[in-house]
Amino acid sequence: MDMFKTLIIILLSSVFVDNYVLNRFLGICPFLGVSKKINQATGMGVAVTVVMLIATAVTWPIQYLVLNKLGLGYLQNIVFILIIATLVQMLELFLKKFSPALYNGLGVYLPLITTNCAVLGVTINNINDGYNFIQSMVSSLGCGLGFLLAMVLFSGLRSRIDESNIPAPFKGLATTLIAACFISLAFMGFVGVVENIFA
Numbered sequence: 001m002d003m004f005k006t007l008i009i010i011l012l013s014s015v016f017v018d019n020y021v022l023n024r025f026l027g028i029c030p031f032l033g034v035s036k037k038i039n040q041a042t043g044m045g046v047a048v049t050v051v052m053l054i055a056t057a058v059t060w061p062i063q064y065l066v067l068n069k070l071g072l073g074y075l076q077n078i079v080f081i082l083i084i085a086t087l088v089q090m091l092e093l094f095l096k097k098f099s100p101a102l103y104n105g106l107g108v109y110l111p112l113i114t115t116n117c118a119v120l121g122v123t124i125n126n127i128n129d130g131y132n133f134i135q136s137m138v139s140s141l142g143c144g145l146g147f148l149l150a151m152v153l154f155s156g157l158r159s160r161i162d163e164s165n166i167p168a169p170f171k172g173l174a175t176t177l178i179a180a181c182f183i184s185l186a187f188m189g190f191v192g193v194v195e196n197i198f199a
Contacts, residue, residue: 007138009197010131014142016190020118021150022183027118031151032176034109041155042148043102044109049144051091051113052122055084056140059123060133080123088113118147154183 020026027048034044059080067073092110095103103110113119122143126136157179166175 007135010135010138011142012197014139015146015149016187016193018143019146019150019187020121020143021147022180022187024118024121026121027116027147029112030109030116031147031154032180034106035151035155035158037105038152038155038159039102040105041151043106045144045148045151047091047095047106047110048113048116048119048147049141051084051087051119052140052144052147053137054087055080055119055123056126056136058083058087060126060136063127076124076127077120080120084113084119084123118143150183150187154180157183 018024021028021031030044030048035041062079062083063073063076067076067079088111091113092103095106095110122140126139129139131139158176161175161179170178
């Protein structure tokens, strides 16, 4: 039961409290760039979640079974970036073949998942936090779902903003950043709640 509680806390913390976009400010480029339309935001969020899960499933064993055993831990960043780049290329080919509309909608932002620091951050932080394999996978799932949730909420907010009558000085990037701040503040309300669920 304690293991189940730990996994639930890791999952909920990753989604709400330690949200990689709104709390740690990782993955801001796709967050601002692909959040104009809800279908593209959803597609990007799902794609990032899939890449986070697969990257964690591959990088965790490589870290503990290869890099640490051979004393090559200092190569972590380089190896993880190469793994993530390979996974994104495979995902890009998959989407191009099976979902051309989503592939075209994501455009240049799909290859940018390779350089999305949220994906690299999740894989490295799972190692640094001392999570075992299952905890790492749950953390990655939570981080991906948190990214997806932030993208969808922000996309909905941006669509409402576009329909509103906004004063000229606030149109464009200024309003977008203010809206992002409001969503980030809303997520701050979850701090302390997750830890007290099982209290």
